[in-house]
Amino acid sequence: xxxxxLTLGQRVRFARLNAGFTSQDALAKKIGVxxxxxxxxxxxxxxKPRILHDIALATGYxxxxxxxxxxxxxxxxxxxxxxxxxxxxxxxxxxxxxxxxTKEFQPEHFISLPIQVSSDYFLVKVDGDSMVSVFxxxxxxxxxxxxxxxxxxxxxxxxxxxxxxxxxxxxxxxKYREDAGHKYLMPLNPLYxxxxxxxxxxxxxxxxxxxxxxxxx
Numbered sequence: 326x327x328x329x330x331l332t333l334g335q336r337v338r339f340a341r342l343n344a345g346f347t348s349q350d351a352l353a354k355k356i357g358v359x360x361x362x363x364x365x366x367x368x369x370x371x372x373k374p375r376i377l378h379d380i381a382l383a384t385g386y387x388x389x390x391x392x393x394x395x396x397x398x399x400x401x402x403x404x405x406x407x408x409x410x411x412x413x414x415x416x417x418x419x420x421x422x423x424x425x426x427t428k429e430f431q432p433e434h435f436i437s438l439p440i441q442v443s444s445d446y447f448l449v450k451v452d453g454d455s456m457v458s459v460f461x462x463x464x465x466x467x468x469x470x471x472x473x474x475x476x477x478x479x480x481x482x483x484x485x486x487x488x489x490x491x492x493x494x495x496x497x498x499x500k501y502r503e504d505a506g507h508k509y510l511m512p513l514n515p516l517y518x519x520x521x522x523x524x525x526x527x528x529x530x531x532x533x534x535x536x537x538x539x540x541x542x
């Protein structure tokens with residue numbers, strides 16, 4: 326297990342950020358507790374929090390994994406990757422998801438995965454700095470971060486997603502936002518601009534990010 330997931334507090338913070346709760350206050354409001362209560366858990370000041378089950382329900386992570394670091398990390402997932410699994414580049418995703426082309430697909434990078442996830446998921450290496458947040462408390466994805474993607478999950482407002490506009494351009498990694506009846510794909514880095522997608526007939530979401538890890542390939 327990575328050094329940043331050894332304690333209950335670290336795992337709760339990991340689950341919160343990867344579930345799209347970019348602030349402690351957002352998750353605290355969701356489960357009906359104070360921000361201070363959640364902060365104490367993430368700081369490691371509470372070892373057996375009564376609200377752990379509520380945190381698990383809100384984030385989609387297993388209460389047992391949050392408490393112990395053992396077993397499947399995501400609720401409802403009993404299967405996991407083998408000791409070695411491959412990591413895709415964004416440009417690889419369409420071929421990987423194609424039932425015919427995937428048979429000939431040869432990935433370049435293999436890693437050992439430190440948490441258990443469904444074998445339906447795939448891993449992608451983040452490229453560039455468009456998803457690097459300038460705010461220290463926000464979820465942020467630097468170049469080389471490994472994201473774990475569920476291709477079957479429906480995207481909800483605030484999710485991080487892999488999306489594609491046509492079969493020519495490679496997929497992109499952005500934050501999915503809904504506002505005033507419109508849909509957008511937004512970067513976290515303010516140097517980049519968002520994309521309105523609700524009127525694009527070729528736009529589709531290829532998967533929703535359920536976790537991210539920093540691992541050397």
